[in-house]
Structure formats: structure tokens, C-alpha cells
Amino acid sequence: MRLLLVEDDDHVAAALSAVLSRHGFEVRHARNGEEALQALVPDPAAFGVVLLDLGLPDQDGYEVCGKIRKRTSTPVIMVTARADVRSRIHGLNLGADDYVVKPYDTGELLARIHAVSRRSVQEEAAPASDHEVLLGDVVIDLPTRQVTVEGAAVQLTRKEFDLLALLAQRPGVVFRREQIISEVWRTSWEGTGRTLEVHVASLRSKLRMPALIETVRGVGYRLVAPAA
Template sequence: MRLLLVEDENHVAAAVSAILTRHGFTVVHASSGWAAMEALMAPDSDPFDVILLDLGLPDQDGYEVCGRIRRWTGTPVIMVTARADIRSRVHGLDRGADDYVVKPFNTRELIARIHAVSRRAAAAEGGDVRGNDLLLGPVRVDLTSRQVRVDGSVVHLTRKEFDLLALLGQRPGVVFRREQIISEVWESRWEGAERTLQVHVASLRAKLRTPELIGVVRGVGYRLVLPER
């Protein structure tokens, strides 16, 4: 497994790289946000399986780097940082991180989390993207025209229903927290929005005639579940 380690403290990066290398990982180190983006966008570089991202970078905030990474690639991101407060955790997940590990961390736990996000990413690859279309079992989502078809027939969705489906559909298998969905689709805060989200999910399930396509993770949020092939 090939990892990109974004860490500005060289002694920390060296120690983490040595540990991960002993466990069979190939580690590429970037000491700044821009260096990380250059490594990701290098045309002759092999793709990374997971990105380990520190937040306290010298050139730009780690949250901003995570946002740029998300716009460029769907590679899983684990934030590895000393910021332990809940607000930092939530903000990191809202910016697109797949997991959040607080320093100092247990090596076995970090490796387990790397494997976990990698498995989720591999499961998500069961989806299919062709051009600007998402193929989600019987459902085809055209991200350009904002048209949705189920078994070839056009299904009319409201703007928010489409945005919700597109959000989940671009990362099948990944669990989106309810707060994150409200923030990204409604651009609003979570307070009082639970009923709104439930109504839209129920409406989507009915219109797509595939209720199992949108799975609920009790107490957490929702994910798109691709039908078994």
C-alpha cells in the first residue's frame, strides 16, 4: 500500500515512515501543503492508497489542504494531528477527511485505521463513473444535466433531492454524517434539520424505487449501498 505522509516535522515524519515501512507500506513524505499537492498531481507518479495529513503545516492550514485534496481526488484522507477537541474533529470530517487520529497515537490503531479506510475505498470502487454520469445499479445520475434515470426512465427529483443523491453517489459505501449532509446540501447548521433530511431520504427512496440504495447507519448518518453484482 502506497501512502502520502503530509507532516512538517521531519523527526516525526521519519519515525512514522520507519514504523509504516516495517509494516510493509511504501511512504512518500511531503513537508508542506503545496508539496503534498505536487506529489498528488505528479503525472508520472503512481496513485496513493491513503493520505495521512497533519493540520499544522507551515504554508497553509491543513483543513484547506484537505479541501484541495478532495477537489482533486477521492483518495482516503486520515487527519493525524495533536488537535483533540471535538470541534476540530468535526471540522476535519466536514472538510472531507475519512478519519481523524489524535497524536500521540497507538501504532496498531493507526495501521488498523489505514486498512479500514482503504477497505471502504475499495468497496466504493464497485460504483462506476462514466464521463459525468454516476452508474449506481439501476440508477444513472448525469451530473451535468442533473438528470436521473432508473432503468432508463427519467425520474424527476427536486434540487435538494438531486444534490443529496449526488453527494452520496460520488462516494458509495462512505458514511456521511447527518451534520455533514445538512452542511453540504443545505448549507445550513444541523440544529432542527433532522426531520428535513429524513423526509428527503424517504422521498428519494420512493422515487428511485430502490429503497435499499440509501442505507442508514443508526445514530450516525447515511451511505449509498450499491446492489450486489
């Protein structure tokens, strides 16, 4: 698999590239946002995963992520020292598929690379559903993967939509955290739990309906259909 590593620190990039190469990855190193975007010009689908540092010299990594997402659906993993929840949510809202905080364990990073790559392949192969789900003012169009609230379109990331669509299959039914992680992220890896919490928080914010997704403490989440 080809990886695009966007990292301004040459020493960090060299060390990580060496590790990735030993595990069978072909790495292209971009030192800033412009180099990263130019690397996608010939073929936006040339890379299996983009590893994106946020502290770039020419432009903020969040801005780069937004531009990448407009050009390609290639999975993006943000790799950064920004550990606060607000930064995680902002990154995922911009279209990042995962978020890894420095310093990280190399084995963890490799697992996340394989996970987002596997999910991407499975999503491309998955057949489209053929109906829409109505939840009060919320309309979830499964074939087009579009969501509207009171007629206004809401922009969701791929995983946010998958999570909402899963919960909407059975409103009122509690989905265990393990089940959600298995069905939406296609993995049983425990490290995905925090990512689930961030995606739920982001959905509540974007839909402007905090009560729509209820946390069942110690179990998981359920979708509470609005009263008619």
C-alpha cells in the same frame, strides 16, 4: 501500498515512516502543503492513502485537504492534535475519510489505514444503483450520487452519501449502529463509532433538516420521512 505522509516535524515523520515501512508501506514524506500537492501532480492516483497533519507551516491542513480532494479521490486521513468535535466535522466536510487524534496508538492508525483503503477499493468495484429516492424536498440520485434539497445541490462526502443512502432504503426503520458501521464503513471495528456520530451531525447540518435523521438512543438511527 504507497502512502503520502504530510508532516512538518521531521522527527515525527521519520519515526512514523519507519513503523509504516516495517508493515510493508512505501512512504513518501512531504514537509508542507505545497510539497504534498506537487507529489500528486504526476499521478493523482499514485498513493493509496494520504496521512495529513493539519499544522503545516505554509498553509492550513484543511485547505490542503480541500485541494487534494479536487484532484483525486484517494482516501485522506487527517492526523492532528485538534480533538474537538467541530474540527472533526469540518475535516470530514472537506472530504477527509477519517480523523485520528494525536497522540494515537500505532496499531489504531494502521487499522484505519487498512480500513479506508479497503473501503476505497470496494466502492470502486461496487455497481451503481439505478434509481432516485424522494424524501419531501430531499432528492437522492443514487446513480450520480447527487443530493438536492429544494432543488439546490448539497455537497456530501462519499461516506455521508453512503450513510444517507443506506438509511433512505427503508425510511422509518431503525438501523443498528453496528449494521451501519458494517455496511457503510465495511468494518466491525469499535473505533468507528465516533466517526459515525460525526457523520450524522454533519448530514443534519448540510441538509438543514436536523429531524430527518433520528437518534434511537442505545440502538442506532432511522430516517424520518417528511410529511407530505
